Amino acid sequence: MSGSQETRLKVAFTGKGGSGKSSIAGTFARLLARTDQPVLALDSDPLPGMPYALGIPVEDEPTPDDVVVEGPAGGHRWVLRPGLDAASFIDRYATICPDGVRYLQFGNLWGHISSLQRAQYAWSQVVRELDPDAWNLVGDLPGGTRQAMFGWAKYADTVLIVVEPTVKSMHVGRRLRNLADADWAPEHLAVVANKIADPDDVRRIEERVGLPVIGVVPADPAVLTADRAAGAPLDVAGGPFVESLHALVDSVQASYAGTR
Amino acid sequence: MVIVADLEAGIGTLTRLEDESVDATVVVVEPTPRSIDIAARAIAVADERKQGRVIVAANKVADADDERRLQAAFPDHSLLIVPADPVIDRADRDGLSPVDVDPISPAVSAIESLAEVLLT
Known part of the structure; x- marks a missing residue:
């Protein structure tokens, strides 16, 4: 479906902290972009993760406070200033990444979350109002269940829970399965099994989480090498991790082709 | 306490x-x-x-x-x-406390010394 205009992927990655969401989401975004698709990476984690996987520097304050003005009574507290809409915001403030991915974040914290409030409102409005036919969306949520359960992945019709074969990670995955009952339940909810060294781990994860596994990502020392070198896995090495991400892109694209 | x-x-x-x-x-x-x-x-x-x-x-x-x-x-x-320390990985995988998997493993010993640091 290279270059096709009819279907845009709207995918968000969630899971326990340390499960590998950011590495997978960033690599997924870049590989999808290599199929001639316009890709917007959406980062709602107030601490840096996705930039490393995309292969760009960390930027703490990507948007100035004056992108928003006070909103109308009874509406959102902050809204994009006159003359700035979702498309022009992306054009101006979404970082250009390798492979042509555009990266939209609200910034990274050195203190209380209130310091990012205006940027968060701007980010949320852009995500609500962007042209859904213009972009494939690939989102990375912070570790844990909070943001996902509060609807931060509403933009996604596919939510992928990244789970590693540890009891804690599977436990969080099981909780995130409750997204299926939320008002903003995604059309597709599935698991990406990460750091797999033993094929039996995939069965354990599937049974414990209770959702289908759409992708299997092997344990790959190249990812650790990339982590230590602050490089994107895609830039540091090929190998099993990258191969499995190619397969994941294909699987997700096929799921859209088959059902939508 | x-x-x-x-x-x-x-x-x-x-x-x-x-x-x-x-x-x-x-x-x-x-x-x-x-x-x-x-x-x-x-x-x-x-x-x-x-x-x-x-x-x-x-x-x-x-x-x-x-x-x-x-x-x-x-x-x-x-x-x-x-x-x-592979003991930590094994404990994570099996949902056990590292102390119960191997109380004298390198990582568990290091965490024990952390307790000593905190109590001094």
Whole structure:
């Protein structure tokens, strides 16, 4: 479906902290972009993760406070200033990444979350109002269940829970399965099994989480090498991790082709 | 009574604690630039909010190079080194306490020394 205009992927990655969401989401975004698709990476984690996987520097304050003005009574507290809409915001403030991915974040914290409030409102409005036919969306949520359960992945019709074969990670995955009952339940909810060294781990994860596994990502020392070198896995090495991400892109694209 | 709290990943909970809530803050960091970046943010918040002594626990340290890198990143802190240890991976995988898997493994021993540091 290279270059096709009819279907845009709207995918968000969630899971326990340390499960590998950011590495997978960033690599997924870049590989999808290599199929001639316009890709917007959406980062709602107030601490840096996705930039490393995309292969760009960390930027703490990507948007100035004056992108928003006070909103109308009874509406959102902050809204994009006159003359700035979702498309022009992306054009101006979404970082250009390798492979042509555009990266939209609200910034990274050195203190209380209130310091990012205006940027968060701007980010949320852009995500609500962007042209859904213009972009494939690939989102990375912070570790844990909070943001996902509060609807931060509403933009996604596919939510992928990244789970590693540890009891804690599977436990969080099981909780995130409750997204299926939320008002903003995604059309597709599935698991990406990460750091797999033993094929039996995939069965354990599937049974414990209770959702289908759409992708299997092997344990790959190249990812650790990339982590230590602050490089994107895609830039540091090929190998099993990258191969499995190619397969994941294909699987997700096929799921859209088959059902939508 | 000793109270040990395991905070949520990141710095959110730390920013919501009242000033001077604890006697010591243990910041756990791995030898990756991303983890070092986030640990630096946690230390800044803990210092600003006067959350007791800050101890940097360097986790998953595989070799001398890892140790050097972490020490260079936190020159004002002496590091408590917790070596990379398959016992921790096994415990995580099986949902067990590392102490029950192997009470004298390198990582468990290092964590025991952390307790000693905290109690002095």
